[in-house]
Amino acid sequence: MSAHSPAQSKSDPFEAARRIRLICLDVDGVLTDGGLWIDDRGREFKRFDVRDGLGIRRWIEAGGEIAAVTGRPGAAVRHRLRELGVDRLATSSGDKVPAVEAVLAELGLEWSQVAMIGDDVPDLPVFARCGLSIAVADATPPVLAAATWTTTRPGGRGAVREAIERLLEAQHRRPGPTEAG
Ligand SMILES: [Mg+2]
Numbered sequence: 001m002s003a004h005s006p007a008q009s010k011s012d013p014f015e016a017a018r019r020i021r022l023i024c025l026d027v028d029g030v031l032t033d034g035g036l037w038i039d040d041r042g043r044e045f046k047r048f049d050v051r052d053g054l055g056i057r058r059w060i061e062a063g064g065e066i067a068a069v070t071g072r073p074g075a076a077v078r079h080r081l082r083e084l085g086v087d088r089l090a091t092s093s094g095d096k097v098p099a100v101e102a103v104l105a106e107l108g109l110e111w112s113q114v115a116m117i118g119d120d121v122p123d124l125p126v127f128a129r130c131g132l133s134i135a136v137a138d139a140t141p142p143v144l145a146a147a148t149w150t151t152t153r154p155g156g157r158g159a160v161r162e163a164i165e166r167l168l169e170a171q172h173r174r175p176g177p178t179e180a181g
Helices: 006-010 013-019 050-061 075-084 096-107 121-129 141-146 159-172
Strands: 022-025 065-070 088-091 114-118 132-135
Touching: 013 132, 013 159, 022 096, 022 159, 050 065, 050 075, 050 159, 065 075, 065 096, 075 088, 088 096, 096 114, 096 121, 114 121, 114 159, 121 141, 132 141
Parallel strands: 022 065, 022 114, 065 088, 114 132
Antiparallel strands: none
16 A cells, blocks of 8 residues: 555645656547537547647656556547557546456556646546646636646646646656655
8 A cells, every 4th residue: 555645646736746657648638629620420520739638748767657548539539549549448438436446456556656737527527636746728617626736738628738747847846845755
């Protein structure tokens, strides 16, 4: 068991950020702006932000794990995730918690080592368990209220890049005197 429960870690976001090994990303509203273009054949089109791609690559290069957690894993999403090097796609049918737990079991990690980036109510059960909950700037009010961190950029407009840079910054900084040992 971890010495820090998620509740304790949330009172010390810096320490929580230093423990993160796995970033779980919601897709719609986080990697995209939440918009769906649907053509007359029912094909979906989504817009991703190229800046998020660079952030994700930096996280992976730094040795971090990353998984997309979504209930809508369409072809465009799969294609973009592959392009980004995100090889874990956890699909949920409503409840995202079991989807994340499967990734944790595969990687041998615990909840305190998870950061979740979300925008809407389906992300809240994961927020309640993970070590660091991050809301995008335009998340729904309950998600903003529950989050430990909130990005200044909205979903699909560089929020993931911003969150990852902040995580990497926390992890590369030396612990202060009270945090050592
Ligand atoms: Mg969403």
